[in-house]
Amino acid sequence: MTNLSSAPRTQTPRMRPRFGWFSDRWIAVSFLTPTMLLLLFMTVFPLIWSLYLSFTEWSVARNTREAPVWVGTQNYVDLLTNERTWERFVVTGQFVVPAVVIELVLGFAVAMLLNRKFAGRGALMTGLLIPMMLSPVVVALFWRFMMQGDGVLNYYIEAVLGVPPVQWLTGRSVALWSLVLVDVWMWTPFMMLISLAGLSAVPKYLYEAAAVYRASAWFRFRHITLPMVTPLLLIAIIFRMMDAYKLFDQAFVLFGLGGGPGRSAQTAALYIYQVAFDQFNTGEGSALGYIMLVVIIALANIFIRVLNQAKTGQ
Amino acid sequence: MAEVRFLNVVKRFSTKSGDVLAVDQVNLEVADGEFLVLLGPSGCGKTTTLRMVAGLETATSGDIFIGSRRVNDLAPGERDIAFVFQFYALYPHLSVRDNIAFPLRAQRISREEVDKRVQDVAQRLKIEHILKRRPNRLPSGEQQRVALGRAMVRQPQVFLMDEPLTNLDASLRADMRVELKHLQHELGTTMLYVTHDQTEAMSMSHRIAVMNLGVLQQVGTPLEIYNHPQTLFVALFIGSPPMNMMTCTLSEGRHLQAKVGNLRLTLSSTHRLLSQEREQNVAFGVRSEDVHIQSADRASDVMGTVLVREPLGDETIYQVDVGGESALLVKALPREVFQPGERVGLTIDPERIHLFEAATGKSLLAAAEKAG
Ligand SMILES: Nc1ncnc2c1ncn2[C@@H]1O[C@H](COP(=O)(O)OP(=O)(O)O)[C@@H](O)[C@H]1O
Ligand SMILES: [Mg+2]
Numbered sequence: 001m002t003n004l005s006s007a008p009r010t011q012t013p014r015m016r017p018r019f020g021w022f023s024d025r026w027i028a029v030s031f032l033t034p035t036m037l038l039l040l041f042m043t044v045f046p047l048i049w050s051l052y053l054s055f056t057e058w059s060v061a062r063n064t065r066e067a068p069v070w071v072g073t074q075n076y077v078d079l080l081t082n083e084r085t086w087e088r089f090v091v092t093g094q095f096v097v098p099a100v101v102i103e104l105v106l107g108f109a110v111a112m113l114l115n116r117k118f119a120g121r122g123a124l125m126t127g128l129l130i131p132m133m134l135s136p137v138v139v140a141l142f143w144r145f146m147m148q149g150d151g152v153l154n155y156y157i158e159a160v161l162g163v164p165p166v167q168w169l170t171g172r173s174v175a176l177w178s179l180v181l182v183d184v185w186m187w188t189p190f191m192m193l194i195s196l197a198g199l200s201a202v203p204k205y206l207y208e209a210a211a212v213y214r215a216s217a218w219f220r221f222r223h224i225t226l227p228m229v230t231p232l233l234l235i236a237i238i239f240r241m242m243d244a245y246k247l248f249d250q251a252f253v254l255f256g257l258g259g260g261p262g263r264s265a266q267t268a269a270l271y272i273y274q275v276a277f278d279q280f281n282t283g284e285g286s287a288l289g290y291i292m293l294v295v296i297i298a299l300a301n302i303f304i305r306v307l308n309q310a311k312t313g314q
Numbered sequence: 315m316a317e318v319r320f321l322n323v324v325k326r327f328s329t330k331s332g333d334v335l336a337v338d339q340v341n342l343e344v345a346d347g348e349f350l351v352l353l354g355p356s357g358c359g360k361t362t363t364l365r366m367v368a369g370l371e372t373a374t375s376g377d378i379f380i381g382s383r384r385v386n387d388l389a390p391g392e393r394d395i396a397f398v399f400q401f402y403a404l405y406p407h408l409s410v411r412d413n414i415a416f417p418l419r420a421q422r423i424s425r426e427e428v429d430k431r432v433q434d435v436a437q438r439l440k441i442e443h444i445l446k447r448r449p450n451r452l453p454s455g456e457q458q459r460v461a462l463g464r465a466m467v468r469q470p471q472v473f474l475m476d477e478p479l480t481n482l483d484a485s486l487r488a489d490m491r492v493e494l495k496h497l498q499h500e501l502g503t504t505m506l507y508v509t510h511d512q513t514e515a516m517s518m519s520h521r522i523a524v525m526n527l528g529v530l531q532q533v534g535t536p537l538e539i540y541n542h543p544q545t546l547f548v549a550l551f552i553g554s555p556p557m558n559m560m561t562c563t564l565s566e567g568r569h570l571q572a573k574v575g576n577l578r579l580t581l582s583s584t585h586r587l588l589s590q591e592r593e594q595n596v597a598f599g600v601r602s603e604d605v606h607i608q609s610a611d612r613a614s615d616v617m618g619t620v621l622v623r624e625p626l627g628d629e630t631i632y633q634v635d636v637g638g639e640s641a642l643l644v645k646a647l648p649r650e651v652f653q654p655g656e657r658v659g660l661t662i663d664p665e666r667i668h669l670f671e672a673a674t675g676k677s678l679l680a681a682a683e684k685a686g
Contacts, residue, residue, distance in 0.1 A: 208368075211390040212390045214421075
């Protein structure tokens with residue numbers, strides 16, 4: 001049998017190309033290697049190394065000459081029994097949920113308004129998308145500038161509305177909402193863009209059938225528009241949620257590492273930074289990072305399950 | 315129930331690349347209870363015509379009547395029509411039952427009455443077993459029935475259907491043709507039905523209106539359209555295989571004669587030409603079943619050579635080269651067998667020929683003779 005199958009090969013000798021060593025396989029390997037090495041050192045190694053560190057007591061600043069001390073699950077036990085850790089996650093949730101919900105509702109509403117032909121639509125769209133295209137640090141910087149006690153925001157609030165100024169950055173109960181405001185300003189356009197894509201993909205004949213059979217505006221929204229765009233909206237929500245959950249830059253610029261008045265706006269990401277790079281408790285910081293990762297993976301999984309259900313129409 | 319009338323209806327779309335005249339001066343009357351099929355190639359303006367009746371498109375000019383009401387300015391929901399869309403347009407997140415009940419719900423009809431009517435329709439369409447399902451997971455044949463159910467449940471004045479069978483597979487389509495025809499007969503509701511499929515048009519309709527490039531070509535019963543096409547377009551569009559079409563010259567002797575290549579045909583005295591001028595440039599048409607093939611030794615109008623034989627079971631189609639511009643298609647009974655390459659004789663039934671003015675495409679044969 002083997003003879004039979006190998007016979008044709010020996011009978012028709014292949015021409016040896018001039019650059020014989022330059023085979024397809026060689027090209028594939030040579031193109032992939034740099035990327036693989038980079039990935040290995042920049043992503044895979046830190047991932048594994050930090051997982052190891054999360055089970056040790058070690059500081060990248062203080063213990064440079066000593067080996068990490070294995071402490072088992074001690075870091076995790078400490079963190080999960082520490083009330084402060086839970087507070088950070090609660091604060092993060094208090095930021096993520098309102099921010100994403102407001103972005104969704106606002107973005108969808110604007111998309112509904114924009115989902116028709118009118119003069120200047122293109123220009124308006126471009127204008128609305130600008131916040132999303134800016135660097136988060138830049139956005140946070142100019143909001144910090146506007147939100148200062150005697151900033152432009154308070155000036156208008158007093159002059160136009162005639163109400164007392166708001167302590168955007170220093171009020172204990174306001175700080176987190178200021179963070180929400182900045183995030184909404186920046187990311188509502190994203191929700192709008194995705195909503196618009198969903199809306200324009202709803203087949204027109206569904207609305208025509210609704211017109212022929214006298215469906216109310218509410219019915220059209222509830223039974224045509226909403227079911228058709230829901231899957232796309234869920235994807236947008238997953239994106240935004242994951243992104244907002246690890247929010248660092250805006251919070252850092254607005255409030256610093258401490259997270260504003262009484263830590264009221266210290267998100268989980270800020271806290272990790274504080275533990276790992278301010279206090280230089282590298283082991284504990286790594287453990288915190290892994291806790292965050294597990295939480296976000298769990299959340300994303302729940303949403304993806306909901307998404308699949310929505311797609312198949314239950 | 316009501317008739318539908320079009321009076322000089324024109325629809326022009328203005329697009330970036332210029333105006334499109336989609337429907338050009340259509341005058342048409344669909345009688346009360348009639349099943350009329352609007353037939354034409356894709357892009358000829360059928361859908362646009364239908365959508366104007368539904369109110370999904372507004373006529374650029376002209377009037378559309380449903381019964382005695384001029385409906386041009388009425389919203390779709392006020393026209394008392396039902397529309398079946400090519401892609402069914404069912405509400406994906408409502409059950410089949412709610413989809414069908416929907417047009418009634420908008421009318422404040424009592425619950426018992428709604429339930430009864432939905433049950434009725436479901437029974438008639440044999441979809442009682444899927445009433446609780448969601449339409450988007452049903453096979454297209456059943457989605458189609460649900461769409462029909464939604465159209466029927468309100469007992470509208472007119473059914474408007476836009477290629478409702480196009481997305482079904484062939485055998486299902488044949489079944490649905492019969493069923494739709496039967497349904498329309500039972501309900502007696504006026505039906506305006508759009509298709510590009512001549513089999514659908516021929517088999518289901520009372521009358522066919524053939525359209526091309528936005529212009530109504532001919533309106534008549536299926537047999538009138540088939541036997542007496544009034545334009546070159548209708549002659550070529552209807553019938554399978556398509557009608558043989560050649561250029562011919564007419565000459566006058568004792569009788570009028572048509573000369574097609576080396577074929578000389580004396581027109582029967584029953585044919586009277588519309589035009590008195592003797593056209594030099596005339597299209598001569600004859601259907602494949604009106605040409606008879608026989609062995610070469612019999613007296614024939616013209617001799618030829620068999621090029622291709624296509625046995626179809628109930629009949630056989632021959633392509634015969636008669637030395638003209640293109641080969642003639644001839645339908646024959648399967649028991650007469652001629653081999654490719656064989657010399658054969660052809661005779662043409664002079665009563666069954668068609669003559670068209672090549673320039674305008676209009677039939678040259680007098681309308682008076684066409685009744686048969
Ligand atoms: N909304 C529209 N805008 C511009 N042109 C259109 C529109 N709808 C249809 N048309 C044009 O009108 C012509 C007739 O279209 P249609 O009625 O859909 O044809 P059919 O249903 O016979 O295939 C086509 O040339 C088509 O391109
Ligand atoms: Mg069409």
